[in-house]
Structures are given as structure tokens and as C-alpha cells.
Amino acid sequence: MQAEERPLTGIAILVFALFLFSVQDIVMKSFSGDYSVLQIVYVRCVIGLALLFVVLGVRRGIRLSRSKRPNLAFARGLLGFFSYLGYYMAMASLPLAELVAIVFTMPIFVTIFSAILLREQVGVRRWSAVIVGFVGVLIVVGPESLSGNIAVLFAFAAAITYAGSTILTRFLSPHDEPVTISMYSMIMFVVGAAVLSIVIGVGVTAESSHPSLQFLLRDWAIPSLFDLGLMVLIGGIWSLGMYLLTKSYCLAPASLLSPFEYTYIIWAVVFGFFIWSEVPSVNTFIGIVILVSSSIYIARREMVNGTAEKFANSIDQLNTAKQES
Numbered sequence: 001m002q003a004e005e006r007p008l009t010g011i012a013i014l015v016f017a018l019f020l021f022s023v024q025d026i027v028m029k030s031f032s033g034d035y036s037v038l039q040i041v042y043v044r045c046v047i048g049l050a051l052l053f054v055v056l057g058v059r060r061g062i063r064l065s066r067s068k069r070p071n072l073a074f075a076r077g078l079l080g081f082f083s084y085l086g087y088y089m090a091m092a093s094l095p096l097a098e099l100v101a102i103v104f105t106m107p108i109f110v111t112i113f114s115a116i117l118l119r120e121q122v123g124v125r126r127w128s129a130v131i132v133g134f135v136g137v138l139i140v141v142g143p144e145s146l147s148g149n150i151a152v153l154f155a156f157a158a159a160i161t162y163a164g165s166t167i168l169t170r171f172l173s174p175h176d177e178p179v180t181i182s183m184y185s186m187i188m189f190v191v192g193a194a195v196l197s198i199v200i201g202v203g204v205t206a207e208s209s210h211p212s213l214q215f216l217l218r219d220w221a222i223p224s225l226f227d228l229g230l231m232v233l234i235g236g237i238w239s240l241g242m243y244l245l246t247k248s249y250c251l252a253p254a255s256l257l258s259p260f261e262y263t264y265i266i267w268a269v270v271f272g273f274f275i276w277s278e279v280p281s282v283n284t285f286i287g288i289v290i291l292v293s294s295s296i297y298i299a300r301r302e303m304v305n306g307t308a309e310k311f312a313n314s315i316d317q318l319n320t321a322k323q324e325s
Contacts (some may be wrong), residue, residue: 007256009251010248010250010251010256010257013251014248015263017240018241018264019263020241021238022268024234024241027230027234029091029276031227031230032211035221035223036215036217036219036220037089037215037216038196038197038200038216038220039197039220040231041081041084041189041193042190042194042197043231044235045186045193045238047236048189048238048239049187049239051235051236051239052182065179066180067175067181067184068176069171069175069176072171072172073176076165076168076169076185077185077186077188078188078192079161079162079165080185081185081193082157082158082192083157086161087154088215089151089212089215089216090154092151092212092215094152095272095276095280096271096276096278097269097272097284098141099151101141101265102141102155103155104261104264104291105134105137105291106159106163107163108133108134110166110167111126111130113164125297129297132294135290136292136293136294140283140284140287140288140291141287151210178243178247178250179243181246181250182239186239197220
């Protein structure tokens with residue numbers, strides 16, 4: 001089935017989903033000094049899956065949707081798992097505004113992947129925008145942090161895997177419903193957190209002094225009732241946000257939605273300032289403006305190229321029809 005395009009609805013859904021994720025980030029960052037990120041992800045995703053099954057039960061009885069492309073659906077879920085894992089680990093030691101600025105290099109990586117993996121034609125202007133975008137990131141984090149803070153590498157890893165997940169969403173959307181895509185992702189989050197915890201060894205005390213690695217390697221602990229309630233809460237927020245995020249990319253092209261993902265930076269700056277007294281530096285603001293501008297330009301070029309390609313295809317079909325008649 002072909003996904004119905006409703007751009008304005010997709011944009012509105014995306015912006016609300018990003019607000020929900022920013023609320024979740026507040027809780028995750030507050031937990032980074034007390035719990036293992038794998039424990040939080042596991043509990044959150046179990047809650048999310050339970051809520052999803054309840055919704056499916058109400059809507060369809062016991063019958064669950066199966067993906068028509070399960071390999072791609074599971075691959076998308078695995079990329080999403082590593083993306084959020086890298087994001088949360090980086091969150092433990094980076095200010096929110098700086099972290100989000102790095103993660104939002106995603107449109108730049110989409111362009112790079114399109115040229116290298118998909119062999120798409122990328123012009124000089126878009127390559128120039130890619131270079132300018134990376135200059136903006138260098139201004140945000142600074143050369144010293146780029147080479148000396150492992151959290152920056154986790155943030156870049158989150159951006160790369162998120163870009164891959166976004167591309168796969170567009171491949172899946174004509175075939176699967178958003179709730180089906182979300183369900184496969186949640187399953188991979190639960191499996192990924194469980195398997196990685198076993199590999200690391202639950203109960204092994206972290207030896208690293210770096211906050212990001214401690215967040216990964218820390219022992220699983222029995223949470224207080226209040227903390228458990230917060231974990232349940234972010235499970236609900238996350239499941240709703242994941243569904244809405246998937247739904248938005250099923251309703252509108254990624255090239256159109258990408259610029260609106262930068263509303264996330266606004267929430268990161270606001271929450272970082274009022275909750276953790278994080279005041280972005282002048283360099284951070286300058287770098288964010290450069291990065292956002294370059295990414296919006298890339299998105300606009302993709303839209304222009306996509307429109308031109310559709311127009312060319314229409315002309316070809318018209319000519320073919322005339323020849324056949």
C-alpha cells in the first residue's frame with residue numbers, strides 16, 4: 001500500500017514527538033549518575049511494549065501486525081537502539097545543547113550515505129553545505145573536545161545510526177503501518193538491552209571514571225518507588241513518541257521533515273538552562289546557526305531534486321503514452 005502524504009500533519013506530529021523526547025531526556029539525564037543506561041532502556045521498553053500490546057488488543061483483539069519486510073524492520077530497530085544508546089551515554093557528560101547540536105548532523109550523514117551507498121548524484125552546492133555543517137559542529141564542540149572527549153564520539157555515532165534508521169523508515173512506510181514499525185523497534189530495544197547487559201555482565205562494577213562509560217557499565221540496581229514510577233512514565237512517553245515519530249515520517253518526506261527536527265534544539269537549550277543551569281556559549285550558538293542553516297539548505301536541495309525527478313518521470317510517462325497511442 002502507498003503511504004498517504006499529509007505534510008502539515010506530519011510536521012505537527014514530529015514537533016510534538018520531539019517535545020515528548022525532550023521531556024524524557026530530563027529524566028534520563030537525572031538518572032545518569034545512579035542507574036545503568038541499559039537497565040533504564042530495558043525497563044522503559046518493556047513498559048512501552050506492554051502499552052503497545054494493550055493498544056493493539058483494544059483496536060484489533062489479539063492479532064498483531066507482521067511487517068512485510070521484517071529484516072528491514074528489525075534492522076531499523078537495531079540502528080535505533082544503538083542510536084539512543086549512544087545518545088544517552090553522551091548525555092551523561094555533555095551539556096544538552098552541545099549534545100543535540102552534534103546529533104543533528106544527521107541530515108549531513110544522510111547526504112553522505114546517499115552519495116556513497118545509494119550512488120545518488122550530489123552536486124557541488126550540497127557538498128559545500130555538508131562541509132559548512134561540519135565546520136558548525138567544530139565550532140560547537142571545539143577541536144579539543146572532538147579529540148579528547150569520548151562522549152563526542154558517542155554523540156556522532158548516535159547521529160550516524162539515527163540517519164540510517166530514518167532512511168529505513170521511508171523504505172518501510174509504503175508497506176507497514178507505523179504501529180507495526182514501532183513494535184519491531186521496541187522489540188529490538190528490549191533484546192538489545194538484555195543481550196548487551198549479558199555480554200557486559202550484570203553486576204560488574206564500572207572501573208572507568210568517565211561518566212558516559214559509567215552510565216553503560218554501572219550495576220543494575222533496585223530503584224526506589226519514585227524512580228520506578230519515573231521509569232514507567234518515560235516508558236509511556238517513549239512509546240508514544242516513537243509511534244508519533246514513525247507516523248510523521250510515514251506522512252511526509254524526510255527531506256521536508258528534517259528542518260523541523262531542529263525544534264529539539266530549542267527544548268534542549270531551555271531545559272538545560274532552567275534545570276541544570278547550562279548556559280550555551282557564544283560559539284555554541286554560532287555553530288548551531290551554521291549547522292541548522294546548512295542542513296536546511298541540504299533539505300531544500302533534496303526537495304528541489306525530488307520535484308524535478310518527479311516532473312521528469314511524468315514527462316517520460318506522457319511521452320510513452322503518446323507513443324503507445
